Amino acid sequence: xxxxxxxxxxxxxxxxxxxxxxxxxxxxxxxxxxxxxxxxxxxxxxxxxxxxxxxxxxxxxxxxxxxxxxxxxxxxxxxxxxxxxxxxxxxxxxxxxxxxxxxxxxxxxxxxxxxxxxxxxxxxxxxxxxxxxxxxxxxxxxxxxxxxxxxxxxxxxxxxxxxxxxxxxxxxxxxxxxxxxxxxxxxxxxxxxxxxxxxxxxxxxxxxxxxxxxxxxxxxxxxxxxxxxxxxxxxxxxxxxxxxxxxxxxxxxxxxxxxxxxxxxxxxxxxxxxxxxxxxxxxxxxxxxxxxxxxxxxxxxxxxxxxxxxxxxxxxxxxxxxxxxxxxxxxxxxxxxxxxxxxxxxxxxxxxxxxxxxxxxxxxxxxxxxxxxxxxxxxxxxxxxxxxxxxxxxxxxxxxxxxxxxxxxxxxxxxxxxxxxxxxxxxxxxxxxxxxxxxxxxxxxxxxxxxxxxxxxxxxxxxxxxxxxxxxxxxxxxxxxxxxxxxxxxxxxxxxxxxxxxxxxxxxxxxxxxxxxxxxxxxxxxxxxxxxxxxxxxxxxxxxxxx
Amino acid sequence: xxxxxxxxxxxxxxxxxxxxxxxxxxxxxxxxxxxxxxxxxxxxxxxxxxxxxxxxxxxxxxxxxxxxxxxxxxxxxxxxxxxxxxxxxxxxxxxxxxxxxxxxxxxxxxxxxxxxxxxxxxxxxxxxxxxxxxxxxxxxxxxxxxxxxxxxxxxxxxxxxxxxxxxxxxxxxxxxxxxxxxxxxxxxxxxxxxxxxxxxxxxxxxxxxxxxxxxxxxxxxxxxxxxxxxxxxxxxxxxxxxxxxxxxxxxxxxxxxxxxxxxxxxxxxxxxxxxxxxxxxxxxxxxxxxxxxxxxxxxxxxxxxxxxxxxxxxxxxxxxxxxxxxxxxxxxxxxxxxxxxxxxxxxxxxxxxxxxxxxxxxxxxxxxxxxxxxxxxxxxxxxxxxxxxxxxxxxxxx
Numbered sequence: 001x002x003x004x005x006x007x008x009x010x011x012x013x014x015x016x017x018x019x020x021x022x023x024x025x026x027x028x029x030x031x032x033x034x035x036x037x038x039x040x041x042x043x044x045x046x047x048x049x050x051x052x053x054x055x056x057x058x059x060x061x062x063x064x065x066x067x068x069x070x071x072x073x074x075x076x077x078x079x080x081x082x083x084x085x086x087x088x089x090x091x092x093x094x095x096x097x098x099x100x101x102x103x104x105x106x107x108x109x110x111x112x113x114x115x116x117x118x119x120x121x122x123x124x125x126x127x128x129x130x131x132x133x134x135x136x137x138x139x140x141x142x143x144x145x146x147x148x149x150x151x152x153x154x155x156x157x158x159x160x161x162x163x164x165x166x167x168x169x170x171x172x173x174x175x176x177x178x179x180x181x182x183x184x185x186x187x188x189x190x191x192x193x194x195x196x197x198x199x200x201x202x203x204x205x206x207x208x209x210x211x212x213x214x215x216x217x218x219x220x221x222x223x224x225x226x227x228x229x230x231x232x233x234x235x236x237x238x239x240x241x242x243x244x245x246x247x248x249x250x251x252x253x254x255x256x257x258x259x260x261x262x263x264x265x266x267x268x269x270x271x272x273x274x275x276x277x278x279x280x281x282x283x284x285x286x287x288x289x290x291x292x293x294x295x296x297x298x299x300x301x302x303x304x305x306x307x308x309x310x311x312x313x314x315x316x317x318x319x320x321x322x323x324x325x326x327x328x329x330x331x332x333x334x335x336x337x338x339x340x341x342x343x344x345x346x347x348x349x350x351x352x353x354x355x356x357x358x359x360x361x362x363x364x365x366x367x368x369x370x371x372x373x374x375x376x377x378x379x380x381x382x383x384x385x386x387x388x389x390x391x392x393x394x395x396x397x398x399x400x401x402x403x404x405x406x407x408x409x410x411x412x413x414x415x416x417x418x419x420x421x422x423x424x425x426x427x428x429x430x431x432x433x434x435x436x437x438x439x440x441x442x443x444x445x446x447x448x449x450x451x452x453x454x455x456x457x458x459x460x461x462x463x464x465x466x467x468x469x470x471x472x473x474x475x476x477x478x479x480x481x482x483x484x485x486x487x488x489x490x491x492x493x494x495x496x497x498x499x500x501x502x503x504x505x506x507x508x509x510x511x512x513x514x515x516x517x518x519x520x521x522x523x524x525x526x527x528x529x530x531x532x533x534x535x536x537x538x539x540x541x542x543x544x545x546x547x
Numbered sequence: 548x549x550x551x552x553x554x555x556x557x558x559x560x561x562x563x564x565x566x567x568x569x570x571x572x573x574x575x576x577x578x579x580x581x582x583x584x585x586x587x588x589x590x591x592x593x594x595x596x597x598x599x600x601x602x603x604x605x606x607x608x609x610x611x612x613x614x615x616x617x618x619x620x621x622x623x624x625x626x627x628x629x630x631x632x633x634x635x636x637x638x639x640x641x642x643x644x645x646x647x648x649x650x651x652x653x654x655x656x657x658x659x660x661x662x663x664x665x666x667x668x669x670x671x672x673x674x675x676x677x678x679x680x681x682x683x684x685x686x687x688x689x690x691x692x693x694x695x696x697x698x699x700x701x702x703x704x705x706x707x708x709x710x711x712x713x714x715x716x717x718x719x720x721x722x723x724x725x726x727x728x729x730x731x732x733x734x735x736x737x738x739x740x741x742x743x744x745x746x747x748x749x750x751x752x753x754x755x756x757x758x759x760x761x762x763x764x765x766x767x768x769x770x771x772x773x774x775x776x777x778x779x780x781x782x783x784x785x786x787x788x789x790x791x792x793x794x795x796x797x798x799x800x801x802x803x804x805x806x807x808x809x810x811x812x813x814x815x816x817x818x819x820x821x822x823x824x825x826x827x828x829x830x831x832x833x834x835x836x837x838x839x840x841x842x843x844x845x846x847x848x849x850x851x852x853x854x855x856x857x858x859x860x861x862x863x864x865x866x867x868x869x870x871x872x873x874x875x876x877x878x879x880x881x882x883x884x885x886x887x888x889x890x891x892x893x894x895x896x897x898x899x900x901x902x903x904x905x906x907x908x909x910x911x912x913x914x915x916x917x918x919x920x921x922x923x924x925x926x927x928x929x930x931x932x933x934x935x936x937x938x939x940x941x942x943x944x945x
Contacts, residue, residue, distance in 0.1 A: 403600040469561040
């Protein structure tokens with residue numbers, strides 16, 4: 001069996017894991033990251049992508065609020081290509097508690113969050129689709145963040161600096177030697193092989209999955225799975241983040257995210273054994289749409305692209321609490337203290353917002369254990385793509401042979417790295433995903449540089465298949481490119497295509513009405529009616545089975 | 548941010564039928580097609596208006612995409628709106644001249660002999676080609692002497708004697724280029740005992756829309772709606788139009804593209820063949836003489852979009868002794884001012900090629916089409932005489 005030796009093993013390729021990996025690498029520590037699926041495939045990629053100003057937490061959790069606003073300012077500098085500084089509004093509807101507004105203003109100012117009341121006229125000018133009957137509007141420095149890009153850029157930077165990353169690789173066992181954790185046994189689903197990694201310190205950054213990983217080794221880590229569901233609207237129905245000014249509850253936030261808008265979020269306790277296959281319930285969709293309509297009446301007339309949900313990695317430290325009431329604070333556990341297991345750390349809780357701070361805290365502990373005295377550099381060092389401001393109109397011109405919408409979208413997704421994609425080379429300027437303007441070259445770039453193993457991974461790096469057609473046109477083209485640019489064989493490409501369509505279908509299924517339904521029928525007609533894809537699955541050997 | 552009423556792009560299911568039917572995308576790779584330029588890019592333009600691609604200019608606004616669309620997306624409207632947003636800032640002499648058909652027409656008709664001679668002389672054409680980028684290969688349309696309105700002044704007293712009457716929106720073409728068509732229309736309507744009135748009209752606005760002067764077009768639209776509403780208010784008479792494109796603009800583009808409400812007149816506007824066909828069905832057709840010719844009929848794009856091409860076909864079938872050959876529904880390529888512009892000339896010619904070949908193979912005595920610019924394009928590219936269906940009908944009436 002293959003054996004790998006390193007200093008730090010990181011379990012989990014979400015925002016936290018990738019953040020820890022980058023922090024370690026920047027401090028010159030050798031690190032290996034293991035992710036069971038893909039980068040940002042868990043909770044990281046399943047939230048509404050809000051770059052909190054902290055205002056959401058200001059009244060209930062001032063510590064989190066302060067963390068949020070501090071990280072907000074840092075991330076706007078180091079990860080600017082993943083962030084859109086849209087600004088945010090808190091609006092009070094006539095039926096809401098009118099006192100909440102003043103309380104929020106007071107608490108925001110206490111937490112150092114820069115908020116300002118604006119007139120209703122100004123609010124409506126900023127956001128013409130907003131419900132005109134709002135009573136009060138408060139401006140806060142909310143923004144939006146793309147979690148896929150954030151995690152992938154962190155990983156990419158680390159890999160370029162020498163870190164090793166295994167995606168689609170599952171931890172099958174924690175290897176312990178007496179009271180010390182010495183390594184992990186893994187199974188690489190893509191290469192179909194088992195191997196072992198030995199490290200001096202292991203960091204568990206697997207979020208909600210931590211409990212599953214720790215249990216067999218006798219380490220107690222009780223997670224509290226709280227499901228949050230969201231809906232995606234076909235286009236950007238709002239340009240700034242719109243919050244409802246009331247006690248946090250379902251359907252009170254609209255977040256614009258690249259070409260779409262999201263309505264969030266519900267909160268529902270679920271049982272731990274369904275964390276791998278959570279589903280959005282019909283009543284959640286109804287609540288989100290009904291409440292969403294109160295903020296933006298337009299919602300009922302637009303197409304809902306899909307519904308999805310994520311599991312908050314909350315740690316149940318005591319008793320029975322509601323998902324919204326558990327602090328979103330950062331939890332760093334040294335298992336030597338809690339379970340007597342040496343060289344094992346768990347970093348969990350927190351939010352996407354505070355991933356960098358979480359990574360900093362975890363890496364500080366790692367350094368202490370390894371006796372390394374190096375300072376954290378992530379506060380100042382921009383992630384790849386964010387080195388400088390790259391988006392302005394003049395910048396669109398030099399990229400001959402690509403349309404403005406393609407150039408703009410590519411820069412939007414890859415920041416300064418877009419230069420490598422948009423070279424004036426004739427080949428590969430064709431569109432693969434027409435809804436999100438992904439070119440052949442961008443797919444090639446992602447396969448070559450961004451640890452893309454299949455079309456689902458490709459979607460997270462490039463937005464392929466995330467537009468209105470949900471893979472109808474781009475999926476088969478992408479599958480073809482995997483055989484051209486990757487090592488994929490024809491049969492594997494078909495399997496990949498089926499997996500991707502199944503993954504898309506999962507999110508579309510709960511929202512099948514109106515135009516979504518027509519779209520789904522059309523996609524079905526292409527893949528089943530034209531390609532007969534349902535008949536192709538027979539005869540494929542099932543690869544990727546665990547030992 | 549976008550307004551609620553402009554969200555038809557949301558219904559697009561990405562079937563790409565529009566791009567299959569787009570005559571421009573078929574002949575050039577400079578234009579990515581209506582799906583890309585319309586509903587696809589619209590989502591990005593909402594995100595960032597800076598992402599409008601200059602390739603939207605290649606759209607010739609034939610509206611075939613909208614006819615093809617099974618999801619009722621106003622594709623051409625989305626593209627024209629995007630185009631007008633990038634054209635606003637530039638000064639363009641040629642586009643200005645081309646879009647002000649009534650202003651230029653009023654001047655030109657006063658000295659039409661000189662203008663026509665100049666327009667067909669080589670030095671002037673070279674100048675226009677070099678400095679104004681109007682293709683040297685195009686024959687510029689001839690101006691008539693005086694205007695149709697001047698001629699009508701002497702006519703107006705005869706028109707009051709009829710019990711029933713219509714308001715005739717003659718358009719710039721009849722007013723400045725072809726008085727005969729206007730006269731034929733009046734002759735035809737009079738033959739079924741309908742009097743014809745005209746109002747103070749301005750250019751319908753289509754050339755302005757095509758050249759990106761949306762504000763100006765909106766101004767004209769408001770004027771036309773006002774005067775037409777006043778003219779038809781008491782008598783509840785219909786408004787008939789001999790130009791398919793003007794009719795389409797008055798009826799559909801005003802509200803859809805310009806956002807000008809036309810509820811007061813929308814139901815009254817009828818393309819002339821539609822109106823006459825219905826009248827023929829209701830009362831007796833006037834006595835007609837057989838023409839004994841073969842005619843090829845080219846249905847213009849905008850008439851198809853309006854849904855009136857079928858009326859012209861049926862009306863032509865009534866003419867005795869007319870051997871009617873209906874051509875395949877295809878764009879002729881000229882699309883108003885589009886084909887005159889140097890940069891679009893090659894595209895325009897390529898689009899029309901099939902149509903010209905079809906006409907040549909039929910070898911008719913005459914070609915019929917409802918649209919004045921289609922007429923110019925076919926006359927420039929084939930050796931046949933091209934007439935308006937109304938003219939042919941007028942010739943048949945005793």
